[in-house]
Amino acid sequence: MTANTLNIIKIGGNVIDNSENLYHFLKDFKDLDGYKILVHGGGKIATQVSESLGIEARMIDGRRITDVETLRVVTMVYGGLVNKNIVAQLQRFGTNAIGLTGADGNLIKARKRPVKTIDYGFVGDLFDGSINSTGIASLLQAGFTPVFSALTHDGEGQLLNTNADTIASALAVAMSGLFETTLIYCFEKKGVLMDVNDDESVIREIDPARYEDLKIQQIIHSGMLPKLDNAFTAIACGVKAVVIGRSDDLGNIRENKPFGTRLSKNT
Numbered sequence: 001m002t003a004n005t006l007n008i009i010k011i012g013g014n015v016i017d018n019s020e021n022l023y024h025f026l027k028d029f030k031d032l033d034g035y036k037i038l039v040h041g042g043g044k045i046a047t048q049v050s051e052s053l054g055i056e057a058r059m060i061d062g063r064r065i066t067d068v069e070t071l072r073v074v075t076m077v078y079g080g081l082v083n084k085n086i087v088a089q090l091q092r093f094g095t096n097a098i099g100l101t102g103a104d105g106n107l108i109k110a111r112k113r114p115v116k117t118i119d120y121g122f123v124g125d126l127f128d129g130s131i132n133s134t135g136i137a138s139l140l141q142a143g144f145t146p147v148f149s150a151l152t153h154d155g156e157g158q159l160l161n162t163n164a165d166t167i168a169s170a171l172a173v174a175m176s177g178l179f180e181t182t183l184i185y186c187f188e189k190k191g192v193l194m195d196v197n198d199d200e201s202v203i204r205e206i207d208p209a210r211y212e213d214l215k216i217q218q219i220i221h222s223g224m225l226p227k228l229d230n231a232f233t234a235i236a237c238g239v240k241a242v243v244i245g246r247s248d249d250l251g252n253i254r255e256n257k258p259f260g261t262r263l264s265k266n267t
């Protein structure tokens with residue numbers, strides 16, 4: 001572990017939604033060496049809150065249709081409830097977390113997704129140059145641990161809802177110019193599995209050729225597809241390693257025990 005090591009870790013809704021899992025994860029997160037950044041989603045909670053307010057939650061290809069009402073909900077849920085709860089818990093553990101949307105410090109800009117056949121509403125797509133890597137590096141070097149929610153902005157006053165897996169991947173690519181960067185996706189399963197119902201069937205390593213095979217066999221499907229697409233993009237663009245594993249097992253990384261599925265370039 002060098003002084004220039006950065007771990008970017010993404011946690012999804014299933015981890016955030018369970019206070020015991022979240023507590024355990026944050027305890028292991030605070031013990032990781034080197035610089036670190038946390039990126040969180042919270043899609044599951046946004047759906048629950050939307051529905052409790054009588055606003056129908058609509059997803060297409062894993063992306064939320066974000067009309068004005070839904071943007072209000074996700075701003076409150078991701079930027080408020082989830083982000084500030086995580087920050088407060090990290091502070092309790094002595095980690096000087098700072099909770100952010102992409103608008104804070106102009107750290108992540110996005111463009112509203114153009115309307116083609118589907119109007120996604122206030123959904124933001126990232127582009128080359130979206131990430132203000134020097135601004136983020138200043139926070140890290142000042143001793144802060146950034147905690148990013150799934151919100152970005154367009155620079156014209158508009159907040160946008162951006163998938164958290166995509167934010168984590170883009171952050172990892174941009175930061176890998178400045179740090180030796182590892183991207184870790186944490187979710188509720190032990191890794192990419194041969195049998196989605198058998199946590200002992202972890203595939204320890206996947207390269208792009210194996211990924212194609214696993215897709216054809218439909219061993220990998222649904223939410224895992226965009227996650228792995230983002231992950232392979234990160235590997236191809238200079239990120240040192242991408243690992244996908246269970247949030248509860250994050251401590252294994254420090255203890256040099258097996259952790260999840262590691263992605264590699266074509267061998």
Ligand SMILES: Nc1ncnc2c1ncn2[C@@H]1O[C@H](COP(=O)(O)OP(=O)(O)O)[C@@H](O)[C@H]1O
Binds near residue numbers: 189
């Ligand atoms: N081969 C596989 N191994 C593990 N999970 C898989 C696999 N194929 C599909 N999945 C699904 O992908 C989901 C993870 O994607 P997603 O729900 O988007 O994650 P997140 O919790 O990070 O938002 C898992 O809950 C699982 O149902």
Ligand SMILES: CC(=O)N[C@@H](CCC(=O)OP(=O)(O)O)C(=O)O
Binds near residue numbers: 014063074
């Ligand atoms: C545009 C879009 O779909 N944004 C996501 C952002 C949250 C997210 O990514 O949450 P998980 O990681 O928990 O799924 C959404 O609103 O669901």
